[in-house]
Amino acid sequence: MAAQLDDAAGSAVPRTGGGGAPPTRRGPGSRRAGPQGPRPSARRTPRPPARRTRPPARLAPYLLLLPALLTTAVFLGWPMVRNLLLSFQNLNMKELIQHLTDWRGTGNYQEILGSQQFWRVTLRTLVFTAANVVLIMVLGVLIGLLLARLGKKMRLTLSLALVLAWAMPVIAATTVFQWLFDSRYGVVNWLLDKAGWHAMAHYDWVGTQLSTFSVITVLIVWQSLPFVALNLYAATTTIPRELYEAARMDGAGTWQVFTSVTFPFLRPFFLATTFLEIIWVFKAFPQIFAINEGGPDRLTETLPIYAFTEGVGNLHFGMGVAISLLTIAVLLAVTAHYLRLTLRQERHEENEL
Template sequence: MAVQLDDAADQTAPRTGKGGAPPARRGSGRRPGRGTPAASARRTAATPARRTPYLLLLPALLATAVFLGWPMVRNLLLSFQNLNMKELIQHLTDWRGTGNYQEVLGSEQFWRVTSRTVVFTAVNVVLIMVIGVLIGLLLARLGTTMRLVLSAALVLAWAMPTIAATTVFQWLFDARYGVVNWVLDRLGRHSMAHYDWVGSQLSTFFVITVLIVWQSLPFVALNLYAATTTIPKELYEAARMDGAGTWKVFTSVTFPFLKPFFLATTFLEVIWVFKAFPQIFAINQGGPDRLTETLPIYAFTEGVGNLHFGMGAAISLLTIAVLLAMTAYYLRLTFKQEQQEENGL
């Protein structure tokens, strides 16, 4: 009797797989649920969701292609041409191949200007980052009133148009009526009463460097202060309890926590200083005797000033190549350092 009940139970009870679910049919070749209407509906609904980010990026990509990509293509084509005033007026196309690039790369002036631009960029970026970090840390320590006053001053300096700021600095360092010469004369430096700040290479670069550093400090200082507000105060309290001084707190708490900010800001400042044009051109147009020309000024002088438009286009593209090489080297060092830190952890 017991044997008959067991046989009946085996015939009536359904077979189950893992978790009590009925097993899949043999030979079906499909996973359970993949061919059901509900799964098809989910896939259909997920497809537009995946496309949404690309559709949102499409206007920006189109604008970039129109306003940046197309001029770059036209500039590339122009760099292979011998285009002077004669060809421009007569609408002639004189293809020169790589002749413009060979002439530029074989010129000592190009390599002299390139090395000058790299040194100029390095000096400015170091000054901007050091002074900007100090001002940012000062903002974090000041009271509310003084912080608002200093922040307002930084914002006003940042909001001033580049040409307007350059004009103010031209007046400040003017040889006859400049405030700087007047102050130095009052302080006993009578030889500086009528000093020509744009009469030599070093003094001209000094004026340009002060101008560029002054314009760049607000960006670094305000961003650093905003970043310091995200650091937990408990970390500073723990460091103080361990007997850490100001420098030790900065190196062990502030700098490691804000390291991504330092890397990103330095990267942006390298690009901004390297391609600086209006400050240098408005101060002395790359003078005296073209001794303060950087690559952007050099490209403009050869292309527009000397009416060698094909040559200027080639120099501008080489300028972009040098900037890309510098940024690629910097990013490589950054990624290498991050990998070392991850491996160390």
């Protein structure tokens, strides 16, 4: 019994190590230190979940443009390819009815480029486009600046009139102008007669080349002015008023304010709008065709009218397709030249700064 009490008392007394300190108690998950230090833990750091690979950021714009590019390729690219193939064929009514394919090679292009009529029409189209674009831009800028100076009521009235003119369909507007310039019942002839020009009472506005182009020019300019004027007015609202006040304090006049303040701020607008108007006027078809179908004596034909007359009117479909493709080539050359001049001017201005 005494021996058992001695053993119990000895086990209750804490044992000391070599330095006299009590030994450290280890938990159930602790490991004993070996002669070379503690062993590394057997647990491993959990791996992060695998991330999904994303396309590079530089490919995002192209992926967003992909649907539009595919749609354009289907609805515009494929018809262009078909037209290119037809332009190398001798496609008349006989071949169309009998489903024949008569390849002519570059014969259509050689005949067109060797024709004086094609070059006369091309020069006429360029002069007609230049005259209309200059009138549209000058008058549109003046009306846009007028909108910026008018009061709220007058600005609203003029803007509403411009929107109504812009919203009128092309054929409807052309029909109205045919009635206005009619030789017997036209309002224009009646007004001129009342004003004292009695020789204009029964004047035939579509009887000569110059008068026919005058009517067409008035129609196209009238339809294009709202786009330029309203956009210019919207652009002028972005110019800080402090610049106008500073220019006025320096003694600048109206023209100097326009050239030193308005025009430099709106230069991108002028470049983009002029570019759009060149394309719109160059490809104008319904106004010219509905007024007099390119007459009199085909003297008011532009390239779109010329292509339609040769292709559909004379039933030379292969020839008409070739003329239409050459029309696109001429338009691309004109716009490329204009864009090159624009970029050159911008680089010159950046170098000056």
